[in-house]
Structures are given as C-alpha cells and as structure tokens.
Amino acid sequence: MGGFVRWRAVILGVAWACAGIGGAIASEPIRIGSFLSVTGPASFLGEPEKKTLELYVERANREGGVLGRRIELIIYDDGGAGEKAATFAKRLADSDKVDVLIGGTTTGTTMAAVPMAERAKVPLISLAAGIPIIDPVKPWVFKVPHTDRMAAEKVILDMKKRGITRIALISEDAGFGKSGHDQSVAVARENGIEIVADEVYSAKDPDVTAQLTKIKNTQGVQAVFNFGSGQGPAIVTRNFRQLGMSVPLYQSHGVASKEYIRLAGDAAEGVRLPAAGLVVAAQLPATDPQKPVVTAFKAEYERAFKSDVSTFAGHPYDALQIVLAAINRAGGTDKAKLREEIEKTSGYIGTAGTVTMSPTDHMGLSPSAFHMVEIRKGDWVLLD
Amino acid sequence: MTLFRPRTGGILVLAAIIALVPLGLGNGYFYDVAVNAMFSAIVCIGLNLLIGYGGQISLGHAGFFALGAYGSAILTGRYEVPPLAALVLSAGAVALIAFVLGRPILRLKGHYLAMATLGIGIIIHIVLKTESGLTGGPDGLALGDFTLFGLSVSGERDWYWMAGGVLLLAVWLSLNLIDSPLGRALRAVHGSEAGAEAAGVDSSGTKVRVFVISAVFASVAGSLFAHKNGFITPDIGSFFHSAELVTMVVLGGMASTFGALVGAVILTLLPQVLASFEQYEAMILGAIMMGTMIFMPKGLLPSLAGLIRRWRGER
Structure with a gap:
C-alpha cells in the first residue's frame, strides 16, 4: 500500500x-x-x-x-x-x-x-x-x-556540427524516453538528419543487445542517440561497448548524474550528452555567470x-x-x-x-x- | 435500525446524509474529497455485487474504471461526442469487453480467477500507458466539463450533487438487483454452484451478467471522475487502485451494499485525515486495517450490525 x-x-x-x-x-x-x-x-x-x-x-x-x-x-x-x-x-x-x-x-x-x-x-x-x-x-x-526538446536540439545540432547525417535512435518506450524520442524525431527532421534505425526498450529490460545488434547491422549509422533515464541508459551503454560498436554514442540529459557513470563504468568513456550547468559546476569557466550559483x-x-x-x-x-x-x-x-x-x-x-x-x-x-x-x-x- | 432494512429505509437515510453533509464542508477541498469518496463508493457497490454476493473476485476493476475515464476523454476530446453520450458509449464498450472476457474468465475459480482478472487490469493499464497516440501515454490526457442537457457541471459543489444523485441511483439499483431473480440466482451460485444448477440456475450466465454490471458501474464512475478532475493519467487503472477498491469492499463488509459504501468512504477519508501524521500514517492505516480484519472479519458494517443485534437480544 x-x-x-x-x-x-x-x-x-x-x-x-x-x-x-x-x-x-x-x-x-x-x-x-x-x-x-x-x-x-x-x-x-x-x-x-x-x-x-x-x-x-x-x-x-x-x-x-x-x-x-x-x-x-x-x-x-x-x-x-x-x-x-x-x-x-x-x-x-x-x-x-x-x-x-x-x-x-x-x-x-x-x-x-x-x-x-x-x-x-x-x-x-x-x-x-x-x-x-x-x-x-x-x-x-x-x-x-x-524541456526534452531543448536536449534533443542540443544533441542534434552537435551531430550536425560534426557532419553526422544518418543516426540511430534507441529510447525508452514510455514517459521521459518516449517524449524525448518524439522530440528528437521532429528536431532531426528539421535539421536534415535521417533516422535510419529507431529502436525502443522498457525501463526494466535487463539487456538491450537485440535492439543494438539491429542498429549495428543497419548500414550507414554514423551515431547512436539514446533517450532515457534511470538504469536503462547505463545498460544501453554497456551493451553498446560489449558489441564493439565504435560510432559515437549520445545520451540525453536524463543521465546527467554521477550515478550513470558509476553504473556504466568504463563503458561510459567517450559518451556525449547535454548537461545543465549544475552537473559540470567545477568545469565551468570562471567567466560563466552560472558558476557561482x-x-x-x-x-x-x-x-x-x-x-x-x-x-x-x-x-x-x-x-x-x-x-x-x-x-x-x-x-x-x-x-x-x-x-x-x-x-x-x-x-x-x-x-x-x-x-x-x-x-x-x-x-x-x-x-x-x-x-x-x-x-x-x-x-x-x-x-x- | 432503518439503515439495515433493505430498500427504501436505507436509501432515505443515505439521501438525508448526502443532503446534510454539505453543512459541514468548509471549502472546495472537502467537497472534492467527498466527491471522490462517492465515486469510489459507486465502483465498490458494483464490485460488491460480484465479490460480496457472487463470491467471485476481481482484481482488475480499476481497469474498467480507467476504460470509462479514457473512453469519455477520447470520445469528447477527439471526436467531440457530447459528454453524456460519451459516458453511455464508454459504458457500452466496457460492458461488451467485460462480457467477452467474462465468459472464459469466470469459469476459473479462486486464485486462478484472481490472477486472470489481475491480468486484465494490468493489460489495460499497459495499453493506456503505451498507446500514447490515443491516450497521451504516462503524461495523461485532458478533458472538458461534463454537460447535462446544456448545463455545465463544474466546480466542486455542482459535482457534489451530481455524484450524490448517481450514488443514490447506484444504491437503488444494487438493492433492487439483489432482490431480483438475478440476485437470488447469484446468491444461490455463491452458496453452491452445483446446487444452484440443480435448481435450474444458469450459473455461468449469472456470473457473467453480474461481472458485466459491476464493470459498467466502474466505467460510469470512471467517466464522471475524469470529467470532474479535468485530467487523467493511466495510474487510475493501476493494480494498486484495483487492490484499493477490493480492500474498500472487504473492509466495509461483503454482501452489504451500504457496507461497500462505508468502506469506500472510510478508505478515501483516512489517508487525507492521517496525512498530518507524516511518516506514521502508513502504520496507523495498517493498524486500523489489521484490527478490522482480526476483530471484524465480516467487515465493518455487518459486524457492527451483528453486534447491535446481539446486544439488543440480550436485553
């Protein structure tokens, strides 16, 4: 109760x-x-x-x-x-x-x-x-x-800057991940980025190797974007490395906590994500007005x-x-x-x-x- | 004790209580809690027909409640169906679903029936959560005011009288149903299915009919609840809500229409009253529930009625 x-x-x-x-x-x-x-x-x-x-x-x-x-x-x-x-x-x-x-x-x-x-x-x-x-x-x-849209925009624009045009999405099937997925699809379309694979998983899935294998076997994927929160993204990250995938992996702001790094361990190396100033307080330049706050x-x-x-x-x-x-x-x-x-x-x-x-x-x-x-x-x- | 005499007496007392309660309701919040209690009571009165009189368990009635709510929300929001028509259409659809599912499911007994109805409830909850194109997903769905013959029901006070009226109707239907041939057949089935069949009662047909009736009660309450809140999330169809509804029926007293009503009112009010006890709330609530189950195994109202009767008899 x-x-x-x-x-x-x-x-x-x-x-x-x-x-x-x-x-x-x-x-x-x-x-x-x-x-x-x-x-x-x-x-x-x-x-x-x-x-x-x-x-x-x-x-x-x-x-x-x-x-x-x-x-x-x-x-x-x-x-x-x-x-x-x-x-x-x-x-x-x-x-x-x-x-x-x-x-x-x-x-x-x-x-x-x-x-x-x-x-x-x-x-x-x-x-x-x-x-x-x-x-x-x-x-x-x-x-x-x-909003989720702002996070999606930040990620998609970073991809665009790096010349990435074909991406794979993998997102949680409900709530935060679902909303982020929908926003990512819209933002990608506006920016001329093609989504060549679109996979989902549930928050409680202990393994997402199947979905990632499908992405791995899709031709021309230049980056993978995972939208989710909780333990899901850590599992995605671990499976991603286990499959030996080498394209850049992007996460959403939903994992912007030390907990994620702890869960994903070494697999988290090189993962890119949008984060609020609070998470990277120590790294902000002294000139940033947000730094003291x-x-x-x-x-x-x-x-x-x-x-x-x-x-x-x-x-x-x-x-x-x-x-x-x-x-x-x-x-x-x-x-x-x-x-x-x-x-x-x-x-x-x-x-x-x-x-x-x-x-x-x-x-x-x-x-x-x-x-x-x-x-x-x-x-x-x-x-x- | 007019309260325990079936039909007219009890209904008159209930009508008087409904009419008098607003005198003690200070502000909109109290009205809102009272309305929530009455909606829960409507579901429980329906559920009591199935559990209390029919001896069948359902751990999935929050699912029917949610289907009614979402039916109304989707029909009024997306297809601009008038609210009353949406309520009736949703209830019809729920009746059909309950009928189709009830046939095979009610052949099961005991734990198996509990599991099957639990499964229905969970499946409905999952569908509401994931079909976000239609239901808005976990973020929920908004809907407008309820209109009745051109009049809009809005604000807690309007809803109080609306819910009160529907509750009286539900009690009246339930009391009459119990004394109808269907009600008698149902009680016979509860007593002994083989015995009932030997006496010419179509036991599976009787169970299915009551299952459908109780699902419709839940659906109607769900539709009204959705309009009252103006916004619904899939949580109203969750397993916890189903369990809460069954608990209300069992606490108040099985096979007693007014018992189900009392259980619903108490279990809606208690968490609100106990909210001031901070972390002790769950403990106090648990103690009350356990105490009732141990000392009043038949439920609150039947046990109290029995107590009074015995006390009178001794004098």
Whole structure:
C-alpha cells in the first residue's frame, strides 16, 4: 500500500525565533504548498526535490524570511499518481490556503493539478519537463526545468556540427524516453538528419543487445542517440561497448548524474550528452555567470545530505528563488500580483540556466542553458 | 435500525446524509474529497455485487474504471461526442469487453480467477500507458466539463450533487438487483454452484451478467471522475487502485451494499485525515486495517450490525 504513504512537513522558523528577532513576527507567514512524488516510481526525482525545498526554506527563514514574514512550507506526497496530485493541490489551495504551489514532479502529476490551479487562480510552478505544461501558455502555470526538446536540439545540432547525417535512435518506450524520442524525431527532421534505425526498450529490460545488434547491422549509422533515464541508459551503454560498436554514442540529459557513470563504468568513456550547468559546476569557466550559483548550491546540497547533487535537485531551488524574488517585488502575496511578478522574472541566474520569462514564455530558458559534455576518465569534460 | 432494512429505509437515510453533509464542508477541498469518496463508493457497490454476493473476485476493476475515464476523454476530446453520450458509449464498450472476457474468465475459480482478472487490469493499464497516440501515454490526457442537457457541471459543489444523485441511483439499483431473480440466482451460485444448477440456475450466465454490471458501474464512475478532475493519467487503472477498491469492499463488509459504501468512504477519508501524521500514517492505516480484519472479519458494517443485534437480544 505504498500509495497511502503521505505526510506533511511543516518547517517552522525555530532558528529564527532563537536569533532574537522574534519580535518581528507580526504578520501572517508566507505559505508555500508543494506536491511531490516522494514515493513511487518517480521518487528518484521527488526525494531530492523535497530535500532541497526543506533545506532552502529553512535557510530563508534563518535569514529573516521574506518581507519580514516567515515562510511556511507544506509538502504532500502524491506517490506519482495524477489523481492524488490533483486532490493534494486542491487541499493546498483550498484548505491550507497557500499563496503559491510548487510541483508536481512529473508532467502527469503537474497536468492533473493544472485545471485546479487555473480555476482557483493560484500560481503553479512545475518541476517537470513536459512541453504541454507551458505550451499553450496558461496564465497561472510556469515551469523551471528544461524541456526534452531543448536536449534533443542540443544533441542534434552537435551531430550536425560534426557532419553526422544518418543516426540511430534507441529510447525508452514510455514517459521521459518516449517524449524525448518524439522530440528528437521532429528536431532531426528539421535539421536534415535521417533516422535510419529507431529502436525502443522498457525501463526494466535487463539487456538491450537485440535492439543494438539491429542498429549495428543497419548500414550507414554514423551515431547512436539514446533517450532515457534511470538504469536503462547505463545498460544501453554497456551493451553498446560489449558489441564493439565504435560510432559515437549520445545520451540525453536524463543521465546527467554521477550515478550513470558509476553504473556504466568504463563503458561510459567517450559518451556525449547535454548537461545543465549544475552537473559540470567545477568545469565551468570562471567567466560563466552560472558558476557561482551552481557551485554554491552544489556545495550546500552535498554538505547537507552527503550525496551527489543531481539536476533534479536544482529545480525546486530555482522555483523557490523565483517565487521569493517575485514576492519581494510584489511586496506581498496577492496572487494576481504575484503571478504577474513571476511572469516578469528577468535575468534570474539559477541552476538550470538564465531565466527570462514573458507572457508568451513561462519557462524562459534559452538553449544555451545546456552544455555539451563528454565523459572522460569517469568525469565530465566540457565541450562547449 | 432503518439503515439495515433493505430498500427504501436505507436509501432515505443515505439521501438525508448526502443532503446534510454539505453543512459541514468548509471549502472546495472537502467537497472534492467527498466527491471522490462517492465515486469510489459507486465502483465498490458494483464490485460488491460480484465479490460480496457472487463470491467471485476481481482484481482488475480499476481497469474498467480507467476504460470509462479514457473512453469519455477520447470520445469528447477527439471526436467531440457530447459528454453524456460519451459516458453511455464508454459504458457500452466496457460492458461488451467485460462480457467477452467474462465468459472464459469466470469459469476459473479462486486464485486462478484472481490472477486472470489481475491480468486484465494490468493489460489495460499497459495499453493506456503505451498507446500514447490515443491516450497521451504516462503524461495523461485532458478533458472538458461534463454537460447535462446544456448545463455545465463544474466546480466542486455542482459535482457534489451530481455524484450524490448517481450514488443514490447506484444504491437503488444494487438493492433492487439483489432482490431480483438475478440476485437470488447469484446468491444461490455463491452458496453452491452445483446446487444452484440443480435448481435450474444458469450459473455461468449469472456470473457473467453480474461481472458485466459491476464493470459498467466502474466505467460510469470512471467517466464522471475524469470529467470532474479535468485530467487523467493511466495510474487510475493501476493494480494498486484495483487492490484499493477490493480492500474498500472487504473492509466495509461483503454482501452489504451500504457496507461497500462505508468502506469506500472510510478508505478515501483516512489517508487525507492521517496525512498530518507524516511518516506514521502508513502504520496507523495498517493498524486500523489489521484490527478490522482480526476483530471484524465480516467487515465493518455487518459486524457492527451483528453486534447491535446481539446486544439488543440480550436485553
């Protein structure tokens, strides 16, 4: 009965009161509500998201809150189920009376809450990648992560630059991989790159040698592009080397974590992939405006939780910073004003890239948010 | 105890409860939970006919629920069929599927029947997840408001009355069905299949008919649920949802229409109430379930009714 596991985390500004400025706590707290997939199949995303939110809300409270108001964070676990996300989003908006919603973890849980957010007129900032969240633009809905299309564009353009014109796709058959596959096909077509082989596998497949053999036997494949997340891409990488395939292997941003290198081992050598600045924080040149932000976040996260930071952990950080800055500018938590200020976010430098939103763009990331990296000697090497 | 007298008495009490509950509902969220509880209750009342009265298990009813939901979403979204017609068409399609599948499957007994229905549920879930051209895949599918004779049902309060009405209808149908010739045949089959056949009851036909009826209950609730939420994901057809539905029926009390209703309401409310207990929630929920199973093996309502009857008899 994993679906029943649900809890509520309320972080009180205890440290703040201890600091002796308790007298300033006159006004109502700012309420931030969040529904995340902390358990269930998307827990590898939801768990770090929750930890980041708690860490940074506590920190903001220690530093005196926003506009002299304490921040109260309420998190519910939707277990990755859309209908539960919808109920919890409603609970946050109606019962807990939050000023802003951060979540869902996945495109499905976000979209399930979108009709409610639009009706109740509560700003919602999603931590999911799917394009449907912001296209068409919905007045009350924003998102912070890159879209799958941006990753596909980055990879396809890198191939084009290297004179590769005939490629093979191998992707996970559902969710992230499926969406990435569809975007890759569209982007490849626009850029005159021919997909000569198109194979799929399931997330739980222990071996994909059959699919890769088919690709190997296809004439004229100049590169292989794998779109997936979790352990699938590591298996693809290992099988790829076992078959002695020598064409370049590209991965998506779904594997941009040290976990992938650990799983794939030596086979990961030479793999190219698009990654957000956060992953390659140490390698970024000193002139990169993202460098101080991602270095500080990485250090803080890894000190607090003693585990490697992943791109996903950065999303709630960005969402929270955008919200807090908007509350500051709006001078309060009037929802309509807050929504307007979120939309006016301009030049915010976060873990995902530089964010400049507009009434027609509720994500605000440019393709330059991704860096092309290659894995050498078990670490990332920045290519551009 | 009018509540335990079949037909009219119970329905009147239920209608009164449905009419009075909104007085205690503070905001949209409470309405939403109440509506979810009623939709679950509709499915459970149908499922109870199969499990409680027919003695047949189904671990795949979330699949029929999801088929109803997706049927409505696809028909209204893609083919612009009016919502009510989409609901009826989906229910018809589900009835057909249940009929075709029910024939061979209901010949199985015990664990084998459980496995077969489990398989149906999982297959439906996989199809919904992978046929993304039609269903939107794991990312889900959006759909518009439910309209009834030109009136649009939107907002939690509208849905509350809508769900309340359909729930009353479901209870009324169920109570009548149990006392109809089909219901009596069904109970005879539950008692002894050989005995029922000796008395001239077409046992396999009876089981299939009830299987179809319960699938239609699930499908209708699914269609309404989809319109209420405005967005559906394949998770509504997952095995966990199927297991949750069976648990509701067993907890509330098998072979009791109101028991199924009570089970559905309790198991919808409990996780919401217990959400404040953070990580202890699963433990408390588990303890309540175990306690009920150990001390009230017949389920909540029949056990309580029996208790009251005994207490009265002793005096």
